[in-house]
Structure formats: C-alpha cells, structure tokens
Amino acid sequence: MKDEMILQVQNLHKSFGDHEVLKDINLDVHKGEVLSIIGASGSGKSTLLRNINLLEQPTGGDIRFHDQSILADDFDVTLYRAKVGMVFQSFNLFNNLDVLQNVMVGQTTVLKRNPAEARSHAMALLESVGMAPYVNAKPDQLSGGQQQRVAIARAEAMDPEVLLFDEPTSALDPEMVDEVLNTMSKLAHTGLTMVIVTHEMQFARDVSDIVCFMNDGVLAESGTPEQIFEHPQEQRTQEFLKRYMSRV
Amino acid sequence: MSHLLKKWWAALAVLGLLGIGLAAAGNTSVQAASKDNGEFKVGMEAGYAPFNWTQSDSSNGAVKIQGSNEYANGYDVQIAKRIAKALGKTPVVVKTDWDGLPPALTSGKIDAIIAGMSPTPERRKTIDFTNTYYVSNMTMVVRKDGKYANATSLKDFKGAKITGQLSTSDYDAISQIKGVIKEPAMNNFPAMRAAIESGTIDGYASEVPEGSSAEAANPNLKMIHFAKGQGFKTNPDESDLAIGVRKGYEYKAKINEVLAGISQKQRTQIMNEAVANQPSTGNTGNWFVSLMKQYGGMLLRGTGMTILLAVVGTLVGFIIGLLVGIIRTIPRPRSMGKRGILRFFDWLLAVYIEVFRGTPMIVQAAVLYYGSAQALHLSIDRTAAALIIVSINTGAYISEIIRGGITSVDDGQFEAANALGMTHFQMMRKVILPQAVRNSLPAVTNEFIVNIKDTSVLSVISVSELFFSGETIAGQNFQFFHTYLVISGIYLIMTFTISRLFRLIEKHMDGPKNYNVMNNQMQVETPKIGAATSRKDA
Numbered sequence: 001m002k003d004e005m006i007l008q009v010q011n012l013h014k015s016f017g018d019h020e021v022l023k024d025i026n027l028d029v030h031k032g033e034v035l036s037i038i039g040a041s042g043s044g045k046s047t048l049l050r051n052i053n054l055l056e057q058p059t060g061g062d063i064r065f066h067d068q069s070i071l072a073d074d075f076d077v078t079l080y081r082a083k084v085g086m087v088f089q090s091f092n093l094f095n096n097l098d099v100l101q102n103v104m105v106g107q108t109t110v111l112k113r114n115p116a117e118a119r120s121h122a123m124a125l126l127e128s129v130g131m132a133p134y135v136n137a138k139p140d141q142l143s144g145g146q147q148q149r150v151a152i153a154r155a156e157a158m159d160p161e162v163l164l165f166d167e168p169t170s171a172l173d174p175e176m177v178d179e180v181l182n183t184m185s186k187l188a189h190t191g192l193t194m195v196i197v198t199h200e201m202q203f204a205r206d207v208s209d210i211v212c213f214m215n216d217g218v219l220a221e222s223g224t225p226e227q228i229f230e231h232p233q234e235q236r237t238q239e240f241l242k243r244y245m246s247r248v
Numbered sequence: 249m250s251h252l253l254k255k256w257w258a259a260l261a262v263l264g265l266l267g268i269g270l271a272a273a274g275n276t277s278v279q280a281a282s283k284d285n286g287e288f289k290v291g292m293e294a295g296y297a298p299f300n301w302t303q304s305d306s307s308n309g310a311v312k313i314q315g316s317n318e319y320a321n322g323y324d325v326q327i328a329k330r331i332a333k334a335l336g337k338t339p340v341v342v343k344t345d346w347d348g349l350p351p352a353l354t355s356g357k358i359d360a361i362i363a364g365m366s367p368t369p370e371r372r373k374t375i376d377f378t379n380t381y382y383v384s385n386m387t388m389v390v391r392k393d394g395k396y397a398n399a400t401s402l403k404d405f406k407g408a409k410i411t412g413q414l415s416t417s418d419y420d421a422i423s424q425i426k427g428v429i430k431e432p433a434m435n436n437f438p439a440m441r442a443a444i445e446s447g448t449i450d451g452y453a454s455e456v457p458e459g460s461s462a463e464a465a466n467p468n469l470k471m472i473h474f475a476k477g478q479g480f481k482t483n484p485d486e487s488d489l490a491i492g493v494r495k496g497y498e499y500k501a502k503i504n505e506v507l508a509g510i511s512q513k514q515r516t517q518i519m520n521e522a523v524a525n526q527p528s529t530g531n532t533g534n535w536f537v538s539l540m541k542q543y544g545g546m547l548l549r550g551t552g553m554t555i556l557l558a559v560v561g562t563l564v565g566f567i568i569g570l571l572v573g574i575i576r577t578i579p580r581p582r583s584m585g586k587r588g589i590l591r592f593f594d595w596l597l598a599v600y601i602e603v604f605r606g607t608p609m610i611v612q613a614a615v616l617y618y619g620s621a622q623a624l625h626l627s628i629d630r631t632a633a634a635l636i637i638v639s640i641n642t643g644a645y646i647s648e649i650i651r652g653g654i655t656s657v658d659d660g661q662f663e664a665a666n667a668l669g670m671t672h673f674q675m676m677r678k679v680i681l682p683q684a685v686r687n688s689l690p691a692v693t694n695e696f697i698v699n700i701k702d703t704s705v706l707s708v709i710s711v712s713e714l715f716f717s718g719e720t721i722a723g724q725n726f727q728f729f730h731t732y733l734v735i736s737g738i739y740l741i742m743t744f745t746i747s748r749l750f751r752l753i754e755k756h757m758d759g760p761k762n763y764n765v766m767n768n769q770m771q772v773e774t775p776k777i778g779a780a781t782s783r784k785d786a
Binding site: 053055073078079080081082083085086088090091092093094095096097098105106109110133134136137138141151154155158 | 582583658660661663664665666667668669670671674678679682683686759763764765
C-alpha cells in the first residue's frame with residue numbers, strides 16, 4: 001500500500017557560505033506516509049524542509065519527485081509547489097486577504113478553479129478545521145492557533161500530494177497547540193502524505209508512520225515511532241529524548 | 249560597492265552621449281522644425297508691460313496667444329504686427345518664459361524673439377539680432393514720499409539701496425552710481441515694486457516705459473527725471489532692444505527694412521499707446537472680487553492645467569512604478585539566457601531611475617521639448633511634452649517608493665505565495681503589491697503633492713499652469729502680494745484635498761476594523777462574501 005515513492009532526497013547538501021547545514025541527507029517518502037522529523041534546534045530540520053520545497057536552493061545532491069529531478073533546468077517549479085503544500089511556523093497568511101480569500105486564492109489563480117467551486121471547497125475545509133465562522137476576518141484579527149488552522153486549510157485547498165509542516169506549533173501559546181495538533185491528527189488519518197518537522201514528541205509518536213531523528217545536519221536515526229522512542233539505537237538519539245522527555 | 253559604481257558610470261556615459269548628440273545636432277540647420285506655413289511666430293513672456301502683456305480679449309489690436317484663449321498686446325506685439333504684415337504672414341504670439349526664449353528660437357518653435365531683449369555679445373553667440381526697435385532710456389523708480397524722490401542726478405543715490413532685474417543691462421548699469429549699495433537682483437518688476445513699498449530697497453533701475461507704468465499704476469511710486477547728462481550712460485549693445493532671430497534667418501534684412509520705416513516719432517506714439525492701454529490695476533472695491541472678475545478665467549485655466557499635469561503624471565508614474573517594481577523583483581531564472589535578458593532589463597531600469605531622479609525636471613523638459621526639435625526635427629505638442637516628462641519623472645521616484653514597499657512586505661508572504669505555486673506575476677498581483685501599495689501610499693501622496701507644486705517649472709516650455717498664470721497676472725495688475733496670496737490659496741486647496749482623499753483611500757484599503765462571526769453555513773452564503781470575493785478578483 002505504501003510502496004509508491006513520492007519524494008526522494010539523495011545525498012542532499014546545503015551550505016550557507018562556509019557553514020554546512022545539511023550534510024549528505026537521504027530520505028524517502030512514500031505515498032500515504034506520515035513522516036516526522038525531530039531533533040534539536042539548529043540541527044537542520046527546517047532547512048531540509050525548505051530545500052524540499054525549493055524555498056532554499058540545495059548546494060549538492062538531488063531531490064526527486066515521482067522520480068523526476070526537481071533541480072533540472074526544465075523542471076516546472078510552480079507546478080511542483082502546487083502539488084507540495086507547506087505550512088509555516090509563522091503561519092504566513094496573506095495579510096491583505098480575509099480568511100475565505102486566503103483559502104480561495106491559490107485555487108483560483110494557480111489551479112484556475114472557478115470562484116464558486118473554489119468557495120465551496122474552501123468552506124468545506126474551513127468547516128473541518130473549525131474556522132468557518134471567521135471567513136470575514138483578516139489574519140491580524142485572529143489568534144495564532146486560528147491563523148494556523150486557516151493556513152492548514154489553505155494548504156489543503158490545493159489538494160496537494162504531499163504536505164510539509166515546518167514546526168507548525170512552535171510559535172503558538174501552549175493552550176493553542178492542541179487545536180492545531182488535533183487538526184493535523186485528523187488530516188493524518190485521511191491518508192494524506194505528510195512530512196512534519198516538530199518538537200511535539202507525543203504527537204510525533206501518535207501520528208507518524210516513520211520518525212527521523214536529525215542531529216547536526218545528518219539524519220542520525222530513523223524508524224517506526226516505537227523503534228525511535230522505545231528503543232533508540234544511537235547514543236545521540238537517547239540523549240536528545242532523555243533531555244526532552246524530562247522536560248515534559 | 250563596485251557594482252553600484254559601475255551603474256553610475258553607465259548612467260554618466262549615457263548622459264554624456266546624449267549631450268554630445270544634442271550638441272552635434274544643434275550645429276546643423278534647424279529650419280525643418282518650423283515649417284513656413286504663413287505664420288510669423290513671435291516669442292515673448294506676455295507679462296512685461298508695457299512691452300508685452302496678456303489680456304482676455306482682442307481689444308486695442310491684440311494678437312491671439314498660440315494654444316490658448318488669451319491675447320497678447322503691448323509695444324512688442326504692435327511691432328510684431330507691422331513686421332508680419334510686411335512679410336505677408338499672420339502674427340502668432342508664443343507665450344514663453346524668459347529663459348525658454350533662446351532655446352525656443354534655436355529649436356524652431358518660434359521665428360523671432362520680440363520681448364524687450366537687448367542684443368548682448370553673449371546672446372549674439374547663439375542667436376542673431378536685427379537692428380534696434382526700441383532705444384533705451386534708463387530711469388530710476390523710487391518711493392514718492394521717500395528720501396530720493398527729488399533726485400535729479402545719479403550722484404544723489406549715494407548710499408541708496410538699489411536693485412534691478414536679474415540678467416538685464418539695467419542691473420549692470422547700477423554700478424555707474426558711486427557709493428551705491430547694490431542689492432541682489434530680483435526676478436520681476438512686481439517684486440521690485442513690492443520691495444520699494446515694503447522699504448527693503450530704496451529704488452530700482454529700469455527703462456522709462458516701465459517707470460511710467462509703475463508711476464501710473466501705483467500712487468506711492470515715482471519715476472526720476474534725470475537732468476541732462478546726469479543719468480545712466482547706456483551702451484546700445486547692452487540696453488537697446490532688438491529682435492532676436494536664428495542665425496542665417498532669411499527675413500532678417502526684410503525685418504530691418506521694416507524697422508527702418510518706423511520713425512522715432514511713430515515709436516514714441518506706439519509706446520505711449522501701449523502705456524495707456526496696458527491692463528489697469530482696477531483697484532475699485534474689493535481686491536479679491538476684482539481680481540477674480542478680471543483674471544478668474546486665467547486662474548481657472550492655470551489650475552486646470554496644473555491638475556491635469558499632476559493627476560496624469562502621478563497616475564502614469566504610479567503605473568510605471570508598479571511595472572518597474574514587478575520587473576526588478578523577478579527572481580533569477582535558472583537558464584543563462586533568460587538570466588542575461590533579466591540582467592539587461594535591470595540595468596536599463598537602474599539607468600532610467602538614476603538619470604531621471606538625478607537631473608532637474610526643468611532640464612528634462614527643456615531637453616525633451618527643445619532638444620527633440622533641434623536634434624530630431626520632431627515637433628511635440630508642449631502639453632504632451634509636459635505630460636510625458638512629469639510622468640516619466642514621477643515614475644522614477646515611485647519605482648523606488650514601490651521597491652521600498654515591496655521590501656517592507658514580510659518574507660513569509662513571499663514564501664507562502666511561492667509555496668502555493670504562484671508565478672512571480674500572480675504573487676505580485678494577488679499578495680505582494682496590494683500590501684506594498686498600501687505601505688507606499690503615504691509616500692505616493694507626497695509625490696502627488698510635489699507634482700501639484702513642482703510642475704510650475706514647466707513654464708520653461710510655455711505650459712501655462714497655475715504659477716505661470718499667476719506670474720502673468722502679477723506682471724499686469726502689479727498686485728504682487730494679492731495675486732500670489734490667491735495662488736497659494738488655490739495650491740493649498742488642491743494639496744489639502746489630495747491629502748484627505750488619500751487618507752480615505754488608505755482607510756478603505758485597511759478594511760473594516762471588525763468582522764462578523766458567521767455561526768452557520770446559511771449565513772456564510774450571504775452576498776457579503778460574494779462581494780468580498782469579487783473584490784479580490786477585481
């Protein structure tokens with residue numbers, strides 16, 4: 001069932017000047033898989049995600065989407081991005097548009113859906129994230145948790161093949177984290193392919209099929225949640241989890 | 249750093265080439281720009297009574313001003329009519345700012361300058377002059393109840409504060425007075441009259457006709473009658489008046505013939521008529537009412553032209569600014585060829601911005617209007633030339649304002665738009681520009697207001713906007729203070745209206761402070777959402 005490979009990261013390198021942030025990353029994402037990436041701040045998790053969506057340009061290696069290199073000169077980047085959605089740590093809702101327009105704009109401009117169709121799709125998604133009552137509100141009139149739920153609906157509205165989450169709860173007040181995690185859990189159970197960078201260990205453990213531990217620019221260890229959280233093999237993983245669990 | 253320097257050198261090189269091109273072209277014949285179509289086009293300020301002034305009807309043999317509903321009259325106009333008649337042509341007056349007269353002549357926009365101009369050696373370098381059509385006779389204008397009212401000799405002005413008109417022989421002649429305090433030169437006679445009344449100067453040197461006009465118009469002023477041999481000594485080259493024509497002008501000999509046929513007695517007669525016919529101050533009743541009655545139309549037309557220039561200039565400049573903003577923020581394409589093209593466009597736009605931001609608008613206008621006629625033999629309508637210059641000039645400034653607006657939009661907005669798969673143009677249109685424009689609005693309002701005021705420099709290419717109209721009026725009614733008070737009132741009304749209007753637009757763009765919480769699906773399907781989405785699509 002999870003055989004079809006969607007994304008392949010091969011020997012990926014990324015440097016900012018002399019500073020090498022990603023050192024030879026290899027990662028496969030299969031269709032319908034929920035993959036979480038955990039690790040300390042500064043370990044390169046977000047950079048990896050931003051490279052996958054080409055918000056950063058890799059300095060070495062390759063990323064393949066359906067076995068096509070996304071780094072090729074003739075590769076259609078905009079089309080690719082329409083199929084690979086992203087949810088940001090700082091939400092990044094369009095400030096000039098209201099909630100409904102935020103969820104519609106990608107559909108009407110990129111996918112060329114007609115406005116009526118786009119609106120009913122947007123309404124359904126906003127309903128599912130519990131934001132339907134706020135269609136008229138502007139982003140700055142909403143709480144962080146509410147904004148992030150709209151941002152998830154906006155990414156979903158494109159009917160993406162893969163959704164990338166870049167620490168979606170890190171900028172939220174503690175009491176708002178749950179509403180966003182619940183929304184993501186629901187999504188995970190729909191069979192959508194998801195790559196999640198997160199610090200929420202419990203959540204990663206509950207929803208993921210695969211958990212990767214990243215440390216200092218390399219993928220140190222990966223496996224099922226059970227393998228990583230119950231029986232970590234690497235010493236670095238053990239230390240990281242120990243520190244993290246003791247804090248909760 | 250070196251990148252910036254390179255751009256600068258490029259801009260300088262372009263400017264240099266432009267200059268060389270114009271200079272080279274300037275030496276060639278420029279007959280082509282002014283086709284011989286039976287018109288004798290005469291350039292003058294039409295604001296230097298009694299030599300030339302503007303009036304609203306054709307009384308006393310006035311001549312129509314090209315491209316307006318107004319007429320010009322005065323000593324110069326009457327001389328021009330006699331010449332035109334002898335040439336078998338129709339006289340046409342082209343109202344032009346003093347500094348714009350020589351370029352207008354050399355570029356072929358006019359056939360002759362009859363504007364109270366003296367044939368100085370400097371001027372003879374660029375243009376030719378006919379024989380004298382008015383012999384100078386200099387005098388001094390003072391306060392009637394002042395210390396110098398009974399002077400009869402230049403010696404009496406020892407220690408007096410005296411001035412004269414900028415870049416005229418009158419001003420240079422002041423040095424003939426021993427022990428005089430030579431004040432800085434002033435721009436026009438109305439200003440000097442006001443200066444005498446306010447006591448900042450004791451008197452000004454001028455030609456006799458100006459002196460008698462001043463005396464007639466203002467009871468507080470007096471013209472000095474010097475005893476024989478005690479007045480100013482004048483050099484015919486410096487102070488007699490002659491008609492300026494292009495070098496090698498075919499009708500120069502003919503004009504000299506006509507001038508020779510007008511006797512000194514006739515000249516005095518024409519001047520006396522001019523002094524008698526010049527527009528009266530009309531100082532009866534409320535000054536505001538009489539000013540409006542006499543010059544309301546002129547002010548209205550000037551205001552209309554100013555608004556036209558500012559609105560079109562700002563609007564077109566804004567569109568240019570948006571386009572430049574979009575192009576300059578295009579991300580680097582992957583293919584080498586496209587990258588090269590983009591670099592070239594970037595460079596071109598940088599040159600455009602530096603050149604138009606780095607040179608005064610008055611120079612740009614003169615280069616476009618007179619330069620195009622001189623170098624390329626193109627005859628551009630002066631209003632069109634003014635609109636083009638204001639638009640391009642404003643575009644250069646607004647491009648940078650919009651760039652600033654785009655830079656101030658949060659990076660996350662770009663990333664989110666990219667992540668949705670928007671193209672650069674879609675992202676700009678739907679997400680970035682609406683925010684960038686909102687951020688830029690206060691600065692754009694500034695540009696608009698600057699345009700209302702600074703378009704006054706376009707009088708150099710004879711565009712009769714509000715300030716030029718005001719100058720003309722003050723040159724006729726001698727109510728310097730009153731006229732400029734009204735003009736500033738009009739400017740203030742315009743600029744204030746614009747700033748309030750833009751505040752409203754800003755508020756509208758910010759949208760409502762509150763929103764309605766929709767509690768069920770039914771409410772959501774109300775037309776309000778439809779309106780909201782259609783606004784987005786618009």
